[in-house]
Amino acid sequence: MSEQVQKVFIVDDDASFLRGVERLLRSNGYVTECFSSASEFLTQLSLEATGCVLADLRMPGMDGMALQQTLARSANPLPVVFLTGHGDINTGVEAMRRGAEDFLVKTAPRDVVIAAIERALARDFRERRARIHRLELQSRFDRLTPRERQVLSQVMLGRLNKQIAAELGIDERSVKRHRTNLTRKLAVKSVAELVQLAIEAGFSIAK
């Protein structure tokens, strides 16, 4: 999945600015795709698309802020860099609070724009990798049986096999068998690794 080329999606209702910024990014070696409205961009956005969004704040129909919110709740939350004609402090703070990568005026220096895009792309790469990793772990944990989950919870609480057997009302041999299955399904080699994985996957301990 990481082989997918990172793209800069430019969303702006001002055709001239759209062309200008597209040329600049293209000549800087970026792959770009242009949209004249937020809704057009959202309907054409695929789940596999990677990169970042460079959006105008003021647009007819759905504005930049609404676009960011919709994107954040979607399955493919691409980072957003806002470019606006005139930025007041309130809107800027609000945008950053909602997770925008940056908030710049349209006349901002090129280096600043490029740097923001770079950060956004890196953030996408980072977050995407984390997201994929989490999803993979999740799928591994999904294969566990309810009994194995109970045993895992007890192990994470630092209990001995004997205590686990007593707690769950099964014999010690069964506990050992569950633990063997656990380490096999989750592909871990030690208890420490098991616990770390469980925490990474956000596994919740069943009481």
Added chain:
Amino acid sequence: MSWITVTWSMATGMSLTLAAVHLLVWLRDREAVANLLFSVSAVAAAVIAIQELALMRAQTPAEFGAILRWMHVPAATLVVALVLFIRSYLGAGRLWLAWLIIGLRVLVLILNFFLSPNVTFEEIYALNSVSFLGETLSAPVGDMNPWRLLIHLSMVLLLIYVLDAAIAARKLGKGRQALVLGASIPFAIILAATFSGLMVRGILPGPFVALIYQIIVLAMAFELSVDLIRSKQLSCGLQESEERMRLAARAADLGFWDWDVMRKEVWVKDVGKEATGTFESGHTSLEHYLSLVHPDDRGSLRQAVDRALEHNEDFHAEFRVTGPSGVERWIAASGQVERGAQGKPLRLRGISMDITARKQFEGELQRHRLALAHAQRVSAMGQLSAALAHELNQPLGAILRNAEAGELFLHQDPTDLGELREILVDIQQDDRRAAEVIDRMRALLRHRELRFEAIALQELIEQVAALLNAEMQARQVTLRTMFPPGLPRVRGDRVHLQQVFVNLLLNCLDALDARQNGSRQIEIGAVQMEGGLVELAVKDNGTGFDPDQLPDPFKPFVTTKSEGLGIGLTISRTIVEAHGGRIRVENNPDGGACIRIELPVEQEEGVA
């Protein structure tokens, strides 16, 4: 000298004097017909007196008869003059009766010259010597003429005529005149009839008519003299009131003028010379006066004069006049047309006032208003600064990005010239866009007087909409415009009208902010109205005007907005009214406010 001669001569002299006085009055004032008639009757009485003197000294019956015959001429004249005098002076008396009396008297006069010796006597046999006042006079002895009855009849009719006229005059409120004339004339008539009877019977030497007529002449003279005295008093009063008027006029800085339509002359009273704008009193020709009037005001002054003359309207005009010293003054003149018998205008008379100071104040007020309008434009621009910065940064940002890209493209090998050309085209376009934004802003901020031109409203509204486009987008408001095809252009000042619509649209936007759900809409529509007007309606579906909160939305410095100055609508109204238009506010039946503006159509187009 005998008493008879003295008395009769005095009567003659008195009659002639009175006749001369009243003839003079008539010569001065041709409308004083009563004075003329009196004069005639007094002359007749004088002639009678002379003839009577001769009659009493007659030596033969033939001489007596001849003199008596000729005495009928002044007697008839006197009666006719008396009849006419009563009608003219009392304004009463039956017309048919008057004609009947005159007719009878003329008949008597004609008969008088056909009958011998005259209409009084059929025959005079002899003359008796009668002693009277110590003098020996002749009294006739003869037969009465039966035609004499006609004289009696005319005298009876005259009696009735005078009494009837006196009663009618009393009802007309001329009590004193009616009493004096109504008592003295009948008394004289009866006395004359009696004396005449005595003379015919040979008791009196003559009819003594001269003395009797003196009663009538004196009564008439008394009446007319009273009138003369009264008119003297009136003229004194008039002079006084004129003096008062002059003082008042001077205090109020008023001038009097009088334009003689026939002679085409302007007459200016010496008070308030400056107020009439002529700077000198007296006569001047209309052309000369008009040449002093400012060329721009001549047409409207002429029109006002023509309107007053043709449509019988009151005259009113305000115009500038340049005096000999080159000082320009504003004059306000009002007047009325005075018409002759056939409704033909004779003269235009009125007052005028120097309103230079008022006009200066008005001009100053207008300048203050414009300054306020300018201040308000600046403040509106402040509110719009965010939107304007956005508008401006859009093309500037595009130019910057294109220029940066172009620089990078130059370093590529091979250089993509096509792409570079496109970049340059885009940069030029965006540069123009930025310049337009700045122009619009500067035009709106410029501080200047009203300058009228023909304006296409649709184009104007589109320019304003472009100025506010970013703001409307930011507030999620949609604007719809509906202009019918063939809408005439209006006469207006582009910048000031733009300001009005910026104000109105900003108001709409503020009103729409409160609207949480549903679409926010502004609608601008125009229709052509009767009377050379175009009405523009700006509607929104916002909160509308709350009459409790804002009884008069045009009142200055009253606002419902936390940051508002409260002068937007005030200034809008000032501007619209300076265009000769009207602005009013109402609420839509389905919610929201509607502002209607009427503007005059550009003249040439209205005619076409």
